[in-house]
Amino acid sequence: MDLTTLVIQSFALILPAYIANSVPVLARGKHPVDFGASMPDGRRVLGDGKTFEGLLFGLLFGTLAGIVGGLLLGEAAYFAFLSCMLALGALVGDMIGAFIKRRLNIARGAPAPVLDQLDFVVGALLFVLPFYPLAWEQVLFIIVVTPPIHLFTNFMAYKLGLKANPW
Numbered sequence: 674m675d676l677t678t679l680v681i682q683s684f685a686l687i688l689p690a691y692i693a694n695s696v697p698v699l700a701r702g703k704h705p706v707d708f709g710a711s712m713p714d715g716r717r718v719l720g721d722g723k724t725f726e727g728l729l730f731g732l733l734f735g736t737l738a739g740i741v742g743g744l745l746l747g748e749a750a751y752f753a754f755l756s757c758m759l760a761l762g763a764l765v766g767d768m769i770g771a772f773i774k775r776r777l778n779i780a781r782g783a784p785a786p787v788l789d790q791l792d793f794v795v796g797a798l799l800f801v802l803p804f805y806p807l808a809w810e811q812v813l814f815i816i817v818v819t820p821p822i823h824l825f826t827n828f829m830a831y832k833l834g835l836k837a838n839p840w
């Protein structure tokens with residue numbers, strides 16, 4: 674596979690996961706997924722940063738991206754399914770990241786380098802791989818380029834006043 678194809682295909686494929694991970698902040702959710710519950714360690718299961726509204730937004734817009742792509746490329750139903758898996762995986766990965774952060778006593782919104790940048794994309798890849806055979810070069814490319822892109826887009830969201838923190 675030549676480099677241009679690798680770059681374009683990888684970005685096109687992971688885009689629904691990026692969208693699913695970025696739009697929840699716009700939902701301004703008020704209903705935490707953990708219902709405000711804490712673990713025996715005294716800290717929240719996930720915290721107020723993971724809401725049902727956020728999940729809904731992520732799933733909706735992530736899947737929508739795949740449907741639009743599918744309508745352009747053909748096989749809309751298949752792409753809708755794949756993007757739904759990517760969005761679900763991204764949201765679950767992000768929640769597992771939050772669960773780990775709370776267990777490590779890292780407050781909601783406080784940075785956890787590497788974990789914050791990769792939890793959602795690893796989740797998305799694990800959810801989509803059983804249904805879409807990505808080449809190992811694509812998996813590697815996605816894992817390498819996601820952290821800098823994530824840092825940049827979060828910084829932009831912070832500058833635009835959408836996020837409270839630049840990470």
Ligand code: CTP
Binds near residue numbers: 724
């Ligand atoms: N968000 C949401 N529901 C989700 C995921 C995110 O409502 N399932 C919203 C929250 O308002 C969250 C914001 O999107 O604050 C940014 O997401 P993220 O950076 O992942 O959350 P943090 O606030 O950093 O919280 P955590 O430390 O738990 O990751």
Ligand code: MG
Binds near residue numbers: 782789840
């Ligand atoms: Mg965060």
